């Protein structure tokens with residue numbers, strides 16, 4: 001049985017935040033004592049990183065308690081929802097005047113496990129070494145979670161005018177089963193229903209020596225659709241070959257599958273992505289990227305572009321042959337053999353239609369083609385919204401040289417679960433880091449530069465403050 005425990009619901013007088021004074025938003029932002037809040041953000045992030053929420057087992061309630069204490073002190077109404085022993089989610093809300101629909105700040109409190117032997121400092125020490133803050137979750141995504149909470153605290157204390165509700169939602173178990181968000185949507189859909197926007201992980205700035213900072217705003221994700229091909233046939237002794245044995249049939253089918261060039265499909269956000277990248281390319285590629293839809297009519301360009309692994313997956317549903325299984329013994333012809341495919345579908349692709357196309361490619365009615373994961377139609381958000389424009393604007397104000405691009409992530413994010421509710425979801429991390437540092441996520445020595453935490457707070461507050469008012 002699932003237990004819903006309300007640890008705290010605090011309703012404080014005047015929690016509908018509206019300023020009586022006629023200050024403009026820029027004045028409001030200028031008047032904020034930034035130094036103090038930035039110090040607080042760094043100190044609190046250290047504290048947050050010291051809470052071990054390695055998943056499994058997660059133990060996210062300890063992290064929820066941490067946020068509970070912060071929101072309690074700031075008089076922000078909030079509720080902790082216990083979804084399983086030691087596990088749960090926390091929801092907090094600052095009410096706006098209701099003239100616009102809510103904005104949700106979504107973050108997960110769990111982190112992947114850390115092998116401390118490979119770390120420079122213990123992974124749950126929250127230590128700062130040479131200007132970098134170390135800890136499992138420093139980039140994925142306790143940094144963003146803490147900044148989401150700080151923005152809530154600041155909005156409450158500084159009485160940020162709000163035309164929409166500001167919602168903070170921190171969840172359990174994103175890294176393993178996604179049960180935190182699944183539980184929230186199943187048990188308390190009313191807390192997110194009706195929202196217009198959601199900001200979560202799946203974006204951020206990467207600083208390259210050349211061509212400079214490329215700043216991703218996550219607008220969509222490829223959806224995993226795992227499939228097993230099972231062949232059956234007559235078994236026997238390896239010394240007497242059977243021409244149409246299960247393994248032989250499977251090998252021929254796999255050949256057809258890996259040779260299959262899935263159709264190219266250009267999503268509007270991917271078209272826009274190439275258009276932006278054109279600014280950093282030399283001719284003739286610059287012109288081709290600027291009008292990639294036209295360039296893709298040329299088979300030579302298609303070939304060149306799709307040979308690049310970083311671009312190929314943006315343009316089509318992809319298939320990686322990953323698992324192979326036949327006989328246990330070299331001299332035994334098995335009566336069953338199977339392989340598994342890691343298929344990733346583009347937003348908008350219908351999994352059932354893809355499955356039919358794949359069956360046609362396999363073209364063998366003695367081979368069963370079965371999905372291993374649920375039918376989920378992948379989704380994406382438009383770049384044509386006010387929030388997208390605001391993020392783009394703010395990033396450029398902080399770094400005029402940065403290239404801001406809509407990103408289609410190859411991996412899954414929880415945005416997939418929230419978009420079907422009509423919410424425009426974006427991956428946005430207000431950080432600029434090197435690819436080397438980015439590579440410490442899920443690896444040893446995960447860390448975030450302290451100056452990025454400080455700058456990120458300001459960047460996120462600017463985004464939220466503007467988005468809350470237009």
Ligand SMILES: [Zn+2]
Pocket residue numbers: 108140141174201
């Ligand atoms: Zn994450």
